[in-house]
Amino acid sequence: MKDYRLVTGFSGVQRTTDRAWIPDDLQNRDYQEYLHWLALGNTPEPAIIVKPAEPSIDLALQNPALRAIVQALADATGVPFQTLIESARQKLAEK
DSSP states (O other): OOSEEEOTTSSEEEETTTOOEEESOTTOHHHHHHHHHHHTTOOOBOOOOOOOOOOOHHHHTTSHHHHHHHHHHHHHHOOOHHHHHHHHHHHHHHO
16 A cells, blocks of 8 residues: 555545545645655555436435425325336436
8 A cells, every 4th residue: 555645626635544634735644754765766546536426316316305296296196106206217227
């Protein structure tokens, strides 16, 4: 394991020994140590790329407010709740 890891979406690095997040600030002592470590010929671990979760109707419906909105839409349109949910699942599957 290397001493540092690059981080996506963050201007700086993570120290792997204690998982500290080190901003790329030249005034920061930890960042200065990182630059020294680089100057000695070391390279950090690459950033871990995390794929975002796929949208999930079931997960979304665990939110009571969203469930209430879908129910209100079903009540207002006369379309059964489950029909709206299945329609949404089909739309997501088409993407």
